[in-house]
Amino acid sequence: MIYITLFLEFFKIGLFSIGGGLVSLPFLYDLVDKYGWITSQDLLDMIAIAESTPGPIGINAATFMGYKTAGILGGAIASLGMAAPSLIIIAIIVHYFMKFNENPLVRAGFDGIRPAVVGLIAAAGFQVAKISLFNFDLYKTTKDFSQLIDLKALVLFAVMLYGINRFKKHPIVYIAIAGFVGIIFKF
Structure with missing residues (x-):
């Protein structure tokens, strides 16, 4: 089944x-x-x-x-x-x-399909940002506003966004850097 x-x-x-x-x-x-x-x-x-x-x-x-x-x-x-x-x-x-x-x-x-596709992609981006940049579950349990934003993720996002706009490297470079930073923060 x-x-x-x-x-x-x-x-x-x-x-x-x-x-x-x-x-x-x-x-x-x-x-x-x-x-x-x-x-x-x-x-x-x-x-x-x-x-x-x-x-x-x-x-x-x-x-x-x-x-x-x-x-x-x-x-x-x-x-x-x-x-x-x-x-x-x-x-x-x-x-x-x-x-x-x-x-x-x-x-x-x-x-007519094009605007719907843009809307679905935007909704997906919002969902990813909501999960990766914000700690809504932790905020709900603690009611501590300082726990709402994942500062490490937000800083990494800002640095990557700056790097992408400033250095114009291939996306795999930024994916590898972000993966490496994620591994470092995990361990």
């Missing part, structure tokens, strides 16, 4: 994640809340790993969550569920695109 649930949940995510892996993040947060297969911290770690490894974020996330939930087969089924809608839709589009690519309604549909 878990395999069917994994496939169907990731099929839905793959079906409605138009615009790439970052768009799938709000759906993944919903899965964390709905099933508890992984924790929010696991999801945040998974996002960091998926961003720094080759391959689409959505597939990496599906593989990770499926593996954590139901082992190797779970990872494969979740990945298949995530990829299946795209494969089906692309096969249909390729078949009919040449007939309808100049149709004004088709063009208008694609124009």
